[in-house]
Amino acid sequence: MTGHAHPLLTACTRRLLAAAGVTGAATVLVFAGTELLPGDAAEVILARSAGGAGGTPEQIAALRAELGLDRPWAQRYVDWLAGIVDGDLGRSLVSGRPVTDIVAQRLGNTLLLAGLAAVLLVPVAIGLGVWSGLRQGRFADRVTSAVAIGLQSLPEFVAATGLIAVFALGWKLLPPVSLIPDGTSPLARPETLVLPVASLLTVMAGQSIRMVRARTGEVVRAEYVRMARLHGIPERRLVRRYVVPSAVTPALQLLAGSISWLIGGVVVVEQVFAYPGISHELVAAVSSRDVPVVQALATAMAACGILVYTVADLLAIVLVPKLRTGGH
């Protein structure tokens, strides 16, 4: 880097470095969090079976040593980090299978589901939000807002169940479960993606629409827009030139926020549709204290969340020149 770097470049570099730092901090937190949970993998493995019975203290101690759980956690964290650098995520404590095998395809499936929902969310939220914001107080706006608030307050599983009842079991248009054989992409059976994505959108769109609508309302009432109106600039051009850009930039941050909130929704929706993503893995790994698997999945999810925020930040920097000089 030179001393006279382009301010945009500097701002972007800073952001990316910060994102990497936050991701690193997240891995430490997850590791420590798993440590704080009561019990460990050795106890769970010995306690878990249909005829359930715990192991004797000697058996537990022996298994702990075998799994390497008897070493201090800081040392285990450093070993794990060293593995990451070599591209080795370690092995599951429970089954002994390589974590990369467990995570690889399922993570892709989850990202596909969340990605589709996110990509569809942005135009829906901005379109309906601006449309509603321009009509503030009118009947159309009231209906949109009421529906948005209603949907936003639905838990994901209720939305999903409602959609299944109507479109899958009632009208039989779509499959009620998303069973996808191992080794094939959900894209090979696109019909299985419709209801899960729709369930996520149903719940998320409400919140995002209301954010954009509120921001649009502010801009419409702003001084400079009123001046522009008085100068006789046609309404359509006004919306395109002034309202949408200044409403969408701050809304980007808010949308990024709701996209990271999507991660929580994905977990519920995957369970309801038996979609082969990572949520079932994550829940099972946490309950069996399978630290390597939890670490890999949580790190991947944290990295995705942070990535979305960072991209939104960078877009804002590009769109709003004022931000580039911040701090100078």
Place this chain on the structure above:
Amino acid sequence: MFGPARARLALPSSLAHSPAPQTGRQIDRRAFLHGLAVASSGLVLGGGLTACTSGQSSPTGAGEPRRGGRLRAVVSGASSSDDTLHPFVAGSWGAGIVMKNLFDKLCAYKDDLTVTNRLAESIEPNSDGSLWTVRLRDGVEWHDGKPLSADDLMYSVRYLLDPKSSFTGAKDLAMVDVDGLRKVDRRTVAVPMRRPIADLPSLLAGWYVYVIQDGTTAFDNDHPPVGTGPFRFDRWSPGDRVRLTRNDSYWESGRPYLDELEIIFITKADTRLNALLGGDADVAHELAWAQAAAQERTGRVQVVTSPVGRMQSFNMMVDQKPFTDPHVREALKLAVDRQEIVDTAYSGYADVGNDLYGLGAPLYNDDLPQRRYDPDKAKSLLRKAGKERLTVTLHTSDVTPGMLEAATLYAEQAKRAGITIKLEKSPADSYWSEVWAKKPFAQSGWGNYALDWFYGQTLLSTSDSNETGWRRRDWDKRFFAARATMDPGLRAQRYADLQQELWQDGGYIIHSFVKWIDGAHHKVGGVRGAPPASDGWGSYRDVWLGA
């Protein structure tokens, strides 16, 4: 809101799984749960009467048994990180179904929990039960064409009981003297006992006791499991599904009927039902009770229920206060309205328990009076003991469906006896390792097999799973004596006495035996309700797909 009653079909069971409120609002919650059960039975439209089929094949549209077809079954299973194909480790319900179709046992539980021979031609004791002789069937072949021999059986027993592996199933056969195993001939093995036993087959029929091939230690895609069972291994996608194909040289003639069997793991009961209704599965195991009631009424699918259920209990540790006092134990047993738990928490798909394990199993003591809900008597017992206004903490968790609801109802019912039961809810993922068998008042549930098996697991001074702190040397001695009694009449008498003492004095409040419910399409033939521990549940050798 939504169209005809179909919305109810997929009612998430999680609705009934919110954390139990601690005060005041329990009345509403109880009414809500009750309402839930009533609503699911009252709101469903649709004709079609399905006879309640218990332990027998239902009349179906499947016609006569025929060969061919691929059947997809959904069952709760493991995740890909803790899924396994190892027959001595496979503890989940889903993995259990995979195992029983790949491998065989020497003998297995029938639907009435008596035992019938499978790979064994005979299993015979000497005069005092200290030496058993197992003779294998002739002409059984492994999937790779090798003949089944005594070496395989010797290896299986030794491997299962190897102390280094600490397999759960080893506890069931702790009385076997491994060092004394002797091969008599190509098909016969002599099995000596450390302690005499009159009924070894009921333990050989246990969950994990499969016969595996001599020398095998690894079971996965790289080391495909080789069994003697009705289906061969094809492919395993951990945490997702297992594919099996027909074993054409199966020893039971004419079986199996299916060309292919696909066992798919789905965690949530609602999702399993949706897969069945939506045509993504032909059989769905372990349906939720409220939904099963609705499905029985609509008749869209076959619904079969198990003849005996799974034991559900509140466990008092008799060696910890206040449960050391027999008056307190009796009062708490009288303070539970079992029928209400059966009707509300399990939508009626359960039998009322009488604080004894093994309802419906051989040797179960039917002669004891059924304990009834009697809050007044409970009150007077506590007055006698000087423990009026007793307050106890019951540890509960959402580990199995209905557990939380049962605890909530019990806390409400006990109020009428002047007993305050505080509910302490633990997270499901640490309940078995941190709370169960450690806290003085907690809950559990066990598969319903032979009394011998359960007593060895939970009621001896040395039992690892002694969840009621029941450690009585004298009872242990009488149990070993009963277990070694060769005369059937005398043995039944001794078991009745053992149960008399447990019923009177023990720490178990066994409130119900919950039925298992499976659903299947009408084109599937040969599906019947069977106890989950038995050979019949999830065995696909007798199942066919109609045209």
